Amino acid sequence: MGDDERDFADENATVCPFCAVGCTLTPGEGGRAGGVPGPVNRAGRLCRTGIETFETLSADDRLRTPYVRRDDDLVPASWEEALSRAEEDLRAVRDTHGSDALAFLGAPHCTNEENFLLSKLARTLGTNNVDNRARLCHASAMTALEDRLGYPAMTNSLDDLERADVLLVVGANPATQQPIAFDSYIRPAVNAGTTLVHLDPRANRTTRLADVHLPTRPGADAVALEALCALIDRAGWTDEAFVDARTTGYDAYADSLAAVDAETATSLAGVDVDELSRVARLLGEADHVAAIAATGIEEDDHESTTTADALLNLLLLTGNVGRPGTGMNVFRGLNNEQGASDAGCRPDRLPGYQPVSNDAARERLAAEWSTQVPSTPGLDAREALAAFGDGVRGALAVGENPAVEKRADEWVGERLDGLETLVVVDAFASETTAYADIVLPAASGVEKSGTVTNLDRRVQRLRPVVEPPGEARSDFVILRALGRRLVGDAFDYADPAEAFAELTRVSPIHAGLDLDAVADGGVQWPARNGSETKVLYADSFETSDGRAPLVEVDADVPNVPDVAPNELVLVVGSRAGGFDAAERVDRRLGLHETDAERAGLADGDRALVSNEATDVTTTVSTDGTVREGTAYLHADVADPLVRNGARTVRVRPASAPTGERGRIDR
Numbered sequence: 247m248g249d250d251e252r253d254f255a256d257e258n259a260t261v262c263p264f265c266a267v268g269c270t271l272t273p274g275e276g277g278r279a280g281g282v283p284g285p286v287n288r289a290g291r292l293c294r295t296g297i298e299t300f301e302t303l304s305a306d307d308r309l310r311t312p313y314v315r316r317d318d319d320l321v322p323a324s325w326e327e328a329l330s331r332a333e334e335d336l337r338a339v340r341d342t343h344g345s346d347a348l349a350f351l352g353a354p355h356c357t358n359e360e361n362f363l364l365s366k367l368a369r370t371l372g373t374n375n376v377d378n379r380a381r382l383c384h385a386s387a388m389t390a391l392e393d394r395l396g397y398p399a400m401t402n403s404l405d406d407l408e409r410a411d412v413l414l415v416v417g418a419n420p421a422t423q424q425p426i427a428f429d430s431y432i433r434p435a436v437n438a439g440t441t442l443v444h445l446d447p448r449a450n451r452t453t454r455l456a457d458v459h460l461p462t463r464p465g466a467d468a469v470a471l472e473a474l475c476a477l478i479d480r481a482g483w484t485d486e487a488f489v490d491a492r493t494t495g496y497d498a499y500a501d502s503l504a505a506v507d508a509e510t511a512t513s514l515a516g517v518d519v520d521e522l523s524r525v526a527r528l529l530g531e532a533d534h535v536a537a538i539a540a541t542g543i544e545e546d547d548h549e550s551t552t553t554a555d556a557l558l559n560l561l562l563l564t565g566n567v568g569r570p571g572t573g574m575n576v577f578r579g580l581n582n583e584q585g586a587s588d589a590g591c592r593p594d595r596l597p598g599y600q601p602v603s604n605d606a607a608r609e610r611l612a613a614e615w616s617t618q619v620p621s622t623p624g625l626d627a628r629e630a631l632a633a634f635g636d637g638v639r640g641a642l643a644v645g646e647n648p649a650v651e652k653r654a655d656e657w658v659g660e661r662l663d664g665l666e667t668l669v670v671v672d673a674f675a676s677e678t679t680a681y682a683d684i685v686l687p688a689a690s691g692v693e694k695s696g697t698v699t700n701l702d703r704r705v706q707r708l709r710p711v712v713e714p715p716g717e718a719r720s721d722f723v724i725l726r727a728l729g730r731r732l733v734g735d736a737f738d739y740a741d742p743a744e745a746f747a748e749l750t751r752v753s754p755i756h757a758g759l760d761l762d763a764v765a766d767g768g769v770q771w772p773a774r775n776g777s778e779t780k781v782l783y784a785d786s787f788e789t790s791d792g793r794a795p796l797v798e799v800d801a802d803v804p805n806v807p808d809v810a811p812n813e814l815v816l817v818v819g820s821r822a823g824g825f826d827a828a829e830r831v832d833r834r835l836g837l838h839e840t841d842a843e844r845a846g847l848a849d850g851d852r853a854l855v856s857n858e859a860t861d862v863t864t865t866v867s868t869d870g871t872v873r874e875g876t877a878y879l880h881a882d883v884a885d886p887l888v889r890n891g892a893r894t895v896r897v898r899p900a901s902a903p904t905g906e907r908g909r910i911d912r
């Protein structure tokens with residue numbers, strides 16, 4: 247198995263590497279995976295993506311040997327040659343341009359220990375330029391949670407969703423994106439009497455189970471949520487005891503709610519006022535309301551937190567935080583998306599979300615690592631990419647693919663070409679490996695040891711249940727080797743368990759975690775006093791005064807794009823997390839029948855979807871799931887439009903002329 251695998255348990259089961267739910271699986275019959283009853287998939291079920299784990303990861307296009315660039319070509323190389331080149335190139339960049347000329351990109355497919363080592367490598371080399379792009383998928387929600395409650399993480403647990411009287415699902419489609427969590431926790435809750443309210447511009451598989459669907463205008467979820475808060479406050483359903491004891495800013499916030507005109511707000515949000523009032527009553531009178539949110543509450547600029555703030559306001563106003571069956575439950579998509587940030591792959595936070603400016607935290611690390619840690623926040627992944635070839639001259643991308651970016655391909659190519667050295671560690675060749683100077687083949691999640699953290703903060707143990715292909719090695723072994731060469735003894739770990747032990751010493755949220763307990767069903771961080779935390783903030787928030795602020799949200803200016811008379815608002819569906827998920831994507835254009843008719847289109851027709859720079863050709867679906875005035879495309883199909891900044895599109899028959907632009911056939 248490789249030289250890092252001596253420590254972990256011998257059972258032949260591990261964690262599914264494809265999404266943040268974290269089901270337990272094992273190699274099964276006919277090359278497929280078999281489900282094993284685990285802490286998340288209690289019945290031992292897997293979804294189709296999980297069942298195909300081993301087929302997907304044994305694909306012919308796995309990287310099996312290191313490569314180095316010679317005379318413009320990537321050619322196979324020995325591990326010694328590839329690691330020496332990586333060491334020399336990264337060292338040369340640092341010696342010539344300084345530590346901040348390096349950037350380090352971690353990934354949700356890597357373990358906690360691997361992301362910790364990458365964070366440590368960056369910081370012991372003198373820079374905080376370390377990030378993982380997956381965190382941008384939920385940047386708005388996580389920023390709101392971190393700023394207002396304390397931790398950028400799901401407040402509650404999957405298994406207490408069943409205790410909710412009302413599940414408010416906003417901008418999420420767990421029936422498709424997290425199917426085992428949906429079938430294990432949400433469906434049973436609804437079958438047992440929980441009311442499901444689905445707030446989303448488009449109906450999807452989750453809507454089929456909903457009691458109420460509020461089909462908001464795209465970009466207007468925050469308006470609808472603030473209108474709900476106004477109706478709740480006016481009706482006297484505000485939980486005054488909770489608001490008094492646990493929050494700040496109520497008076498100013500109540501003034502802002504008093505200014506909300508329900509008729510105007512519902513008109514802006516595009517929902518029926520009676521339906522909204524019915525939902526306000528459901529939420530206001532319920533004892534336990536749990537919100538489930540996903541990428542649909544994210545804002546386009548990754549920095550605004552308007553919708554997430556409105557949703558948090560609603561939960562705080564009604565006292566629905568800090569108890570089982572309540573809370574803000576952000577359903578992340580990718581396997582170790584939570585753990586990558588937890589372990590310190592953030593430019594502004596050390597392991598366990600300690601600010602880089604925190605002297606005591608940096609001193610703890612300095613004592614452990616025998617070197618000082620920089621105190622100034624580094625570049626995030628998007629800033630680093632923009633600085634490639636300028637301020638940043640060398641990059642180490644571990645399981646990350648910065649060449650795929652919501653910006654023009656040409657711009658991204660110029661950035662990557664501008665680097666003096668690009669070292670890529672990955673299991674598969676990608677758009678980014680084409681630009682790499684050194685490519686190091688990585689083991690996948692089922693071929694290595696370590697821990698990962700799922701969407702409800704549960705740290706679980708990975709076990710190697712199959713061999714990696716060819717000469718591939720775990721990211722841990724690769725990063726340890728680079729660390730030993732570039733830094734020295736601080737990277738002298740015998741195995742991932744030693745790195746995990748170090749993580750528990752330097753990261754407050756990992757303190758108290760025991761690897762045996764992690765192996766035995768997982769442990770939800772933080773584990774204070776030796777026991778896990780199923781519900782965060784039971785007594786106080788992790789803020790300076792222990793309280794959570796209620797914040798004013800500008801409900802008069804919805805995040806709705808300007809739409810010309812012949813345009814539709816583009817609604818982009820979330821991307822699934824698996825390596826092979828593209829094969830299962832519904833690539834059709836969702837249109838309301840009226841819009842289709844207006845454009846001279848019918849169900850099954852081929853259509854052109856255009857913005858100013860790009861045309862995408864695809865097939866029309868008018869299955870009744872899309873509201874009038876919108877055009878729905880899955881993220882994989884919408885990518886060429888989104889990269890050119892499209893928020894609105896025109897649709898027409900595919901036979902229509904397109905001028906000089908090349909079409910992208912979907």
Ligand code: SF4
Binds near residue numbers: 267424
């Ligand atoms: S992809 Fe997600 S829901 Fe499906 S089996 Fe894997 S962890 Fe479970």
